[in-house]
Amino acid sequence: MKVISRRSVGALLATALGTFLVAVGLTQTPVAAQGAADQKMEQAFKNIKSLNGQSAELLLPTMVYFEAALGVGCPYCHDNDAAKRELDTKPTKQVARRMIEMVNAVNKNTFGGAPRVTCFTCHSGRPEPIGMPNVIGQALPPALGEDYYDNLPAAPAVPTGMSAGQLLDKYIAAVGGEAAVQKAPSLMAAGTVTQRRIGRPFPAQQVEISSKAPGMELIVTKAGQADNLVAYGPAALWAKAGNGAARNLRKAEGDATRLEDAFNLPAQIKQLLMEPKVERPEIVLGRELYVVSGRTPNLPRVKLYFEKESGMLRRLTYYTESSFGQYPTQIDYTDVRDVSGRKVPFTWVISQTRNREFTWAMQNVRAAAVEDAKFARPAAAAASQ
Ligand code: HEC
Numbered sequence: 001m002k003v004i005s006r007r008s009v010g011a012l013l014a015t016a017l018g019t020f021l022v023a024v025g026l027t028q029t030p031v032a033a034q035g036a037a038d039q040k041m042e043q044a045f046k047n048i049k050s051l052n053g054q055s056a057e058l059l060l061p062t063m064v065y066f067e068a069a070l071g072v073g074c075p076y077c078h079d080n081d082a083a084k085r086e087l088d089t090k091p092t093k094q095v096a097r098r099m100i101e102m103v104n105a106v107n108k109n110t111f112g113g114a115p116r117v118t119c120f121t122c123h124s125g126r127p128e129p130i131g132m133p134n135v136i137g138q139a140l141p142p143a144l145g146e147d148y149y150d151n152l153p154a155a156p157a158v159p160t161g162m163s164a165g166q167l168l169d170k171y172i173a174a175v176g177g178e179a180a181v182q183k184a185p186s187l188m189a190a191g192t193v194t195q196r197r198i199g200r201p202f203p204a205q206q207v208e209i210s211s212k213a214p215g216m217e218l219i220v221t222k223a224g225q226a227d228n229l230v231a232y233g234p235a236a237l238w239a240k241a242g243n244g245a246a247r248n249l250r251k252a253e254g255d256a257t258r259l260e261d262a263f264n265l266p267a268q269i270k271q272l273l274m275e276p277k278v279e280r281p282e283i284v285l286g287r288e289l290y291v292v293s294g295r296t297p298n299l300p301r302v303k304l305y306f307e308k309e310s311g312m313l314r315r316l317t318y319y320t321e322s323s324f325g326q327y328p329t330q331i332d333y334t335d336v337r338d339v340s341g342r343k344v345p346f347t348w349v350i351s352q353t354r355n356r357e358f359t360w361a362m363q364n365v366r367a368a369a370v371e372d373a374k375f376a377r378p379a380a381a382a383a384s385q
């Protein structure tokens with residue numbers, strides 16, 4: 001919101017009332033008195049550039065519709081002097097003209113002239129449309145209008161005096177530091193993954209995770225007859241579903257697999273996260289957390305949420321690029337326990353699009369020797385390529 005009205009609700013109401021008088025009564029010829037043929041907008045009003053050709057009767061309902069569709073008042077686009085609606089003093093009025101032209105063009109070119117796309121289609125009662133698809137647990141900004149936003153407490157400031165690198169170091173130290181990883185570089189875990197979707201139950205599946213620092217992982221999910229496998233390591237980045245052939249992961253999928261590796265994340269986050277930056281703290285599940293953002297070679301945006309006191313990672317969100325915008329995947333870590341001096345999460349929840357939520361719950365995580373060969377892509381499938 002670039003234009004902020006500082007008026008009280010009462011003043012806004014008074015303005016709106018005054019405007020009605022100005023628009024339909026005082027400065028213009030009343031349209032009702034025009035007889036059979038309505039005046040056109042450009043005949044009845046002073047500075048019409050986009051609504052030309054339409055009946056002047058529609059001007060005020062159109063302005064009220066703009067208010068409803070964007071959740072704003074008249075002065076969001078118009079000069080604060082309610083008697084001078086013709087002035088182009090605010091950039092939002094120019095933006096609104098471009099929007100009118102866009103909506104007209106879309107309906108003409110794509111919907112055969114039927115008014116299928118409206119301001120509300122994108123704006124949903126908010127001055128700035130929500131461009132990003134939602135995943136479970138993300139609160140949408142409410143569509144309550146500019147008065148509501150103007151009276152919100154100020155967002156917490158970006159913390160000064162601490163760098164992204166320091167927050168990452170604090171996290172790495174909190175989970176035991178490099179020394180703990182060197183003492184127990186490889187882990188074996190067994191547990192379940194359970195998908196939840198509103199209104200649709202799924203059975204838990206058994207999973208086995210083999211992990212080796214700083215960046216090797218094999219996940220075996222028991223899925224009926226044949227297992228589903230996903231693995232990455234210095235020489236391998238592959239997945240195999242059931243009896244199908246192994247395939248290479250796409251580049252973005254590979255980065256996502258690394259970020260989703262709950263055990264090796266501390267050992268490789270500093271290498272993975274490019275251009276790390278401290279952001280405004282955010283409230284997650286009722287607590288204010290430090291936020292570090294950045295990107296990976298193949299994912300446009302990653303956000304890490306750290307506990308203020310302990311430095312522990314509570315949430316990681318990464319965004320995947322598509323031809324039409326980005327969508328998020330969110331990982332929440334809970335139930336962190338000690339395994340041979342390393343603090344590792346036993347439970348984490350991955351929220352994805354379509355409101356799918358996958359709970360990974362480990363019953364058992366232990367230090368154990370794991371051969372590098374375990375992470376290699378299955379030879380038969382590799383030969384068949
Ligand atoms: C989202 C932006 C927006 C909001 C909100 C808005 N308007 Fe407008 N208004 C415009 C634009 C754009 C035009 C010029 C349209 C054109 O060029 O065809 C306009 C034109 C007008 C005009 C014609 C002025 C003239 O003589 O040229 C009046 C009167 C008017 N608006 C009144 C209102 C009132 C009253 C409200 C609140 C109920 C309101 N507007 C809310 C964008 C807005």
Ligand code: HEC
Binds near residue numbers: 095
């Ligand atoms: C296809 C989606 C879409 C439709 C339909 C649409 N808008 Fe928008 N509008 C946007 C987007 C996206 C932005 C933000 C642009 C940006 O941030 O640069 C925006 C921004 C605006 C802004 C500027 C808000 C600000 O605070 O900077 C105004 C005013 C606006 N739209 C008015 C309208 C009006 C009036 C209509 C209907 C005639 C309309 N829009 C229809 C997508 C749309």
